[in-house]
Amino acid sequence: MRDSSVWQRFIGQPAALIGALFLLLLGLLAVTAPWLCQGSPWEMNTTPMLAPFTQAGHWLGSDMLGRDLATGLLYGARVSLSVGVLATLATLLTGLLVGALAGYFGGWLDAVLMRVAEFFQIIPQLVLAVILVAVLEPSLGTIVLAIALVAWPAVARLVRSEFLSLRQREFVQAARVLGQAPLAIVFRQILPNALAPLLVTLSFVMATAILTEAALAFLGLGDPDAMSWGYMINASRGMLRDAWWMSLMPGLAILFCVLAVNRVGEGLRIAFEPARRPGDST
Amino acid sequence: MSGVWFLGARLGRALLMILGVLVLSFLLVRLAPGDPAQLMAGEAGVDDAQYIAKLRSEMGLDQPLPQQLLHYLGQVAHLDLGYSYRNQAPVWDLLSERLPATLSLMGSAFVISSLFGVALGALAALSRQRRRWLDGLISNGALLLYGTPPFWLAMLLIVLFSVKLDWLPAFGMQTVAADLSGFAWLGDRLRHLVLPCLSLSFLFLALYVHLTRAATLEALQQEHVYTARAKGLAPSRIVFAHVLRNALLPVVTFAGLQLGQLASGALLIEVVYSWPGIGRLMYDALSQRDYSVLLGGFLLISVLVVGFNLLTDLACRLIDPRIGAEGAAR
Numbered sequence: 001m002r003d004s005s006v007w008q009r010f011i012g013q014p015a016a017l018i019g020a021l022f023l024l025l026l027g028l029l030a031v032t033a034p035w036l037c038q039g040s041p042w043e044m045n046t047t048p049m050l051a052p053f054t055q056a057g058h059w060l061g062s063d064m065l066g067r068d069l070a071t072g073l074l075y076g077a078r079v080s081l082s083v084g085v086l087a088t089l090a091t092l093l094t095g096l097l098v099g100a101l102a103g104y105f106g107g108w109l110d111a112v113l114m115r116v117a118e119f120f121q122i123i124p125q126l127v128l129a130v131i132l133v134a135v136l137e138p139s140l141g142t143i144v145l146a147i148a149l150v151a152w153p154a155v156a157r158l159v160r161s162e163f164l165s166l167r168q169r170e171f172v173q174a175a176r177v178l179g180q181a182p183l184a185i186v187f188r189q190i191l192p193n194a195l196a197p198l199l200v201t202l203s204f205v206m207a208t209a210i211l212t213e214a215a216l217a218f219l220g221l222g223d224p225d226a227m228s229w230g231y232m233i234n235a236s237r238g239m240l241r242d243a244w245w246m247s248l249m250p251g252l253a254i255l256f257c258v259l260a261v262n263r264v265g266e267g268l269r270i271a272f273e274p275a276r277r278p279g280d281s282t
Numbered sequence: 283m284s285g286v287w288f289l290g291a292r293l294g295r296a297l298l299m300i301l302g303v304l305v306l307s308f309l310l311v312r313l314a315p316g317d318p319a320q321l322m323a324g325e326a327g328v329d330d331a332q333y334i335a336k337l338r339s340e341m342g343l344d345q346p347l348p349q350q351l352l353h354y355l356g357q358v359a360h361l362d363l364g365y366s367y368r369n370q371a372p373v374w375d376l377l378s379e380r381l382p383a384t385l386s387l388m389g390s391a392f393v394i395s396s397l398f399g400v401a402l403g404a405l406a407a408l409s410r411q412r413r414r415w416l417d418g419l420i421s422n423g424a425l426l427l428y429g430t431p432p433f434w435l436a437m438l439l440i441v442l443f444s445v446k447l448d449w450l451p452a453f454g455m456q457t458v459a460a461d462l463s464g465f466a467w468l469g470d471r472l473r474h475l476v477l478p479c480l481s482l483s484f485l486f487l488a489l490y491v492h493l494t495r496a497a498t499l500e501a502l503q504q505e506h507v508y509t510a511r512a513k514g515l516a517p518s519r520i521v522f523a524h525v526l527r528n529a530l531l532p533v534v535t536f537a538g539l540q541l542g543q544l545a546s547g548a549l550l551i552e553v554v555y556s557w558p559g560i561g562r563l564m565y566d567a568l569s570q571r572d573y574s575v576l577l578g579g580f581l582l583i584s585v586l587v588v589g590f591n592l593l594t595d596l597a598c599r600l601i602d603p604r605i606g607a608e609g610a611a612r
Contacts, residue, residue, distance in 0.1 A: 115295075119302045121539060122591055123584045126546030127564075128306075131576050134568055135314040135321070211431055215550055218433050220568060233434050237554070240452075244441040251434035258429035 009271040016267020019260035026257065030077040037071040041227035049243045063232070063246055064239055072227050073249055079217075079228040080210050080257055083143055087209035088202055090148035095155025100186055102156065103163025114160070117153035125150035126215055133221045140223050143216060147209045158201050162194035196272035203265020207258045214254050229254050288599060296592040303584040307577045308354050312347070319343060322573050323367060333367060363581065364574035368567075373578035377560060381582070383455055384559030388548050390475060391482035392537075398483075399490020400533060404526060406491065407498035420491060427488035432547050436481035436554040443477060450477050453556045478555045482547050486540065493536050497529035504528065531602050538594030541587045 011017050029036065039045055050062040052069075060069040098117070102110040129146040136142040166172055167190070175189050191198075216222060217230025229250035236246035311318050319338040323330070338344070342353045357363075363373040406420035427435075444452035451457070451474050462470050501507065502525055510520045552561030560579050567575035 115298070116302075119299055122299065122542055122588060123303060124542040124545040124549075124580070124587055126543075127549060127580050127583060130549070130564075130568070131307075131310060131573075131580055134571065134576060135310055135573065207429070211429075214431050215433065215546075218431075218550065219553065219565060230431075233431070233437070237437065240437060240441055241445055244445065247434065247437050251431060251438070254431050254434065255426075255429045259425065262425070262429060 006271045010267050013267045013270060015263045016270075019263035019267065022256065022260040023264065026077050026260075027081055029074055030081050033071075033074040033078060037068070037074055039068075039071070041072040041075040042067060043071075049239070049246075051243075052245055060249055061243075061245065063235060064243070069232070069246065069249060072232050073229070073253055075227040076229040076232060076250060076253065077257075079140075079223065079226045080213060080254070083140065083147070083213040084206045084210045084257075084261070086140075086144045087147040087151065087213070088206040090144055091151040091155055091205050091209070092202060094148055094152040096159055098152065099156035099159025100163060103160040103167070104182070104186075106164075110160070113156070117156050120150055121153045126212060129212060129216065130219060130221060133216055138216070138221045138223055140226070143213060143221075143223065146216075147212050150212075151205050151208060154201055154205065155198070158197055159194065162197065163190060166190045166193055196269070199272070200265050200269045203261055203268065207261045207265075210254065210257055210261065285599075289596070292592055292595050296588050299588045300585055303581060303588070304355060304358060305351070307581050308351055310577065311573060312350070321571075322364065330367070358581070363578035366567075366572055366575050368570050368572045369575070373574050376563060376575060377578055377582050380558060380560050380563050383557060384548055384552070384561060384583075386475065387478055387482060387551065387557060387559060388544055390479045391486065391548075392541075392544060394479060395483040395486035396490055396533075396537060399487045400494045400530070402487070403491040403494025404498050404521075404529065407495045407502065408521065410499070417495075421495065424488040424491040427484045428492070430484070432481060432485050433550040433554050435484055436477070436551055439477050439481055440554070452477065455558050478551050478557050481554070482544070482551045485547055486544060489536070489540065490533065494529060494533055497532045498525060501525045501528040527601075531598060534594055534598050534601065538591045538598075541590050541594075542584075545583045545587055 044065050044067055046062050046068060048062060048064050052061040053059060054061065060073065062068055063072070098113055102113040129150055132146040132149065133142050136145075172185060172189050175185050180188070213222075213228070214230035214233070217228040218234045219230075220234065222228045222231050232250040233247050236243070236250075239246050311321060314321055319334050319341060322337055322341070323334050342350045345353070361374045363377070365371075366373050366376060369376055402420050402424075406417045409416040440452040443450045455471065455474050456462075456467075457470050457474075504524075507520060507524050510524050515524075548559065549561035549564060551557065552559045553565045556562060560583060564576055564579040567573075567579070
């Protein structure tokens with residue numbers, strides 16, 4: 001069975017497995033945060049600027065307003081993970097649509113769409129995302145929209161090139177001769193065969209989405225109702241001299257999250273392509 | 283494809299991109315919910331009805347959209363990027379005043395990250411056979427840097443080098459109220475540049491290491507390298523003449539594509555270090571919702587990125603003349 005061997009090859013890689021377990025644990029903590037923590041992350045419920053490991057109940061200390069840092073971290077995971085997942089989905093849908101249109105129809109439509117994709121890849125993406133979120137006012141929806149708007153070209157280009165190479169292959173031709181509808185060919189024949197490179201690209205998109213969300217929140221463009229890691233880092237900016245540890249944990253959380261997503265993507269790549277040895281990246 | 287034709291095609295593409303940037307920044311304001319004039323006036327100007335009426339006629343909001351666009355393009359062609367009510371100055375003046383600071387930050391980070399990135403990436407690839415630990419160290423270090431949010435890394439560097447060790451300044455571009463000249467002035471500027479430049483370099487260093495390593499490994503597998511080895515060429519000559527030369531092309535292409543990211547990174551780094559460049563200006567404009575400054579900054583940075591991208595395209599063609607032919611086939 002091909003599926004089981006892919007699975008076995010994936011869990012056979014320690015780095016990928018650790019990454020996947022970390023993300024699972026983080027997801028679990030994020031979902032259960034309201035039950036794990038007392039009160040909201042905005043609540044000022046202890047002495048300000050408490051150092052880590054000095055007071056029971058506030059193990060990671062508190063910020064300059066007396067807000068519990070551990071609570072903030074858990075609620076921040078909710079934002080990073082939900083933006084990461086939603087932005088990746090939105091990017092996937094946009095990229096699929098554009099890439100499939102370009103690859104299926106070709107010609108002038110392909111030329112125009114690929115020029116547009118190139119355009120969005122070359123211009124400063126974060127700057128565009130910043131302005132878009134600022135114009136539309138920050139919220140979960142606008143942040144996801146802005147990230148998807150600058151991230152779709154990578155997926156579209158990949159889908160397009162898979163379409164171009166796969167549509168000439170015999171099994172796709174055969175499906176066409178048998179009279180399968182174009183949409184059925186896309187979903188039953190082409191996409192399953194493009195799955196491996198697509199998953200790798202999506203892991204990259206998700207890592208970038210998490211970093212972009214953090215950057216937006218750092219610039220003050222996070223969802224104003226949600227505590228996020230980027231916001232926590234920004235809040236600690238003025239405290240570098242007196243409480244440098246305030247910025248340490250949220251930054252590490254972003255780093256671990258991005259590394260975990262990256263390792264899972266790399267693990268999937270190796271699991272799907274056993275011919276290439278591990279370490280021969282890209 | 284002749285050189286002139288190639289140059290013309292690339293120039294045309296760059297111009298189209300700049301037009302795209304203009305249309306995008308035009309649409310951003312007009313597609314947003316609410317009154318565009320009120321939006322452009324920013325938080326500071328909202329109460330000033332007279333100012334908003336003036337803006338409305340300046341933006342031509344009573345005309346149909348295509349005419350507004352033409353009007354807007356005409357204004358930009360005359361370097362009229364609007365007026366910042368908050369700063370009481372034309373946007374172009376604000377931007378051009380801060381451009382040198384941003385360019386020096388981006389330029390120095392570009393040089394440092396590409397030089398060290400290519401060197402470390404090649405070193406990692408070449409030591410894959412005999413010194414695996416070195417390859418592992420460089421590759422994993424690059425991975426770690428890639429996942430690190432640049433603004434957070436910048437803050438950690440401040441904690442270490444400014445707060446704990448007190449070696450380097452953490453804020454601004456020069457010592458305030460110090461009347462320096464000559465070498466002392468230059469030294470002061472350089473000392474202020476070190477941390478921002480390093481912070482911005484690290485992310486791109488990681489990307490260059492990763493890319494150069496992969497490209498070098500690929501180039502090492504090529505048949506002409508085996509041939510060179512078989513005929514007894516000195517290893518150093520093989521590396522420089524046959525391997526790195528071929529590995530450099532994807533790296534330069536990538537550098538061109540990555541310039542936008544570099545500009546985005548500069549925005550974050552300038553915020554952390556209070557570096558008096560365009561990024562810092564835009565950050566201040568964010569909190570005041572001063573959209574004329576934000577859009578002007580986006581426009582200027584994008585045009586610069588497209589321009590430098592054109593230059594790297596031409597550099598690629600110089601390294602490998604086959605590129606033009608490939609472009610004709612597409």
